[in-house]
Amino acid sequence: MSGDRGRVGSGGRSGDAGAAPEDVRVVRLAVVVPALNEAHEHGIVRTLEALHAQEDDDFNLVVVDNGSTDGTAELAGETIARLGRGRRWRVVHEPQKGTGAAADTGMRVAIAGGAELLARTDADCLPPPGWTRAVRDAFRTGDELIAGRLVPRTDDRPVSRVQQSVLAGVVWLAAAFGKVRPGNRGEGYLGPYVMAPGCNMAITAELYERAGGFPRTRIEDVHEDRALVNAVRRLTTAYGEHREVWVRASTRRVHAWGVVRTLGWYADHRYRPEVVDIR
Template structure:
């Protein structure tokens, strides 16, 4: 199993060091990292090189705006360089120390697509009750996704699961068969949902694994508030002028 981890990044110079630190601290360090600089103007590439440490790092560029385009570039770069299995997290997230080990175990158990669990970061000044509320909100959103009309279609071979883009893994073969992440801007489409539904047309070998955990940032909630953030994820019913919260 040749595992590669893909991290899209846009103007993350101030925070990506923590993400790379979490990846460097993985209990299973047998992976290669691809960071995709998505047109940053703040020195993100320099910060990545400075924080890479002992990671097997590839730093590539993608000028087309959007996490979908950046993530797809990273995934296809990894495949072209020999990756058989792919994982993705984001540049504001902290994978737990057993993240890559749990992903490897899920693949070894026969899964071709793994959706992980999100838990809030504890280093952003958000109170514990607020973090509990955020976790509950994610569960409610996942339940809504299972009944959402757009996720129900006779073509689908299995039930809908919410697979956040910042915590998922997929085999290289399935990624290519599913067409990969749509190369869209974040305002146009939730690329993680599109990939999940493409996978559901091809296989039933996918699952939510709650032991595959990533601490996710709450900065969007802090910037927009909980209600507007939920509306954003519910088919962009709320769409601010500035989407890329940094």
């Protein structure tokens, strides 16, 4: 068990963390992007273009279409061809509804393709040009699960400075609640809870398989990212928050539901709308 490799940290490790790979850059990285009905102006094309612009572009990519009805899969395939990425980027299909099912399918396809490091973002997010490089650097610390940071998107809808501060506060409250939430505490955990948002996280392929992967569930039933973090916490302390790993995330859910209801959604689905998939 790797739990004695060092402390859980925020971008750094102590102890004998020198056991990390000498050069993570040579290790095969894959990025997984679950997608459902993202053929709109601010959807899958923008995400793929942001990934195409990565400074460290030595990675495979798997887009997982989760039963879209708006041509997302076809548009993703056309975009991959236009960007000249057809050799290492691909689109696969997962008909079982759920971000957990779609993300798990993508991770396992990536592993079957030889990936040793797995990163995930979503089809409504914009990773900055240094994202994949920051992911590799984060693995160099010895962490085997990387929890990234979210920054509000401002290109898809107007977001004032005040709203950006409010949204940052929402993320902080969600993370703080996770640390004290009864379901995240108890015997068997080797380290404290950290929020690893599904749209900006990374994990080694070995740990992903050992932890059982994302539960193949609907988002209405289980927050798959929290479930994976808790499974990891029973295996190792080699995980941590890395603020240098960040993506711009859509604010459409907050705009549609409001701050209070959105917080209720993330707090054990205390708010559950009739339509969950805000598009």
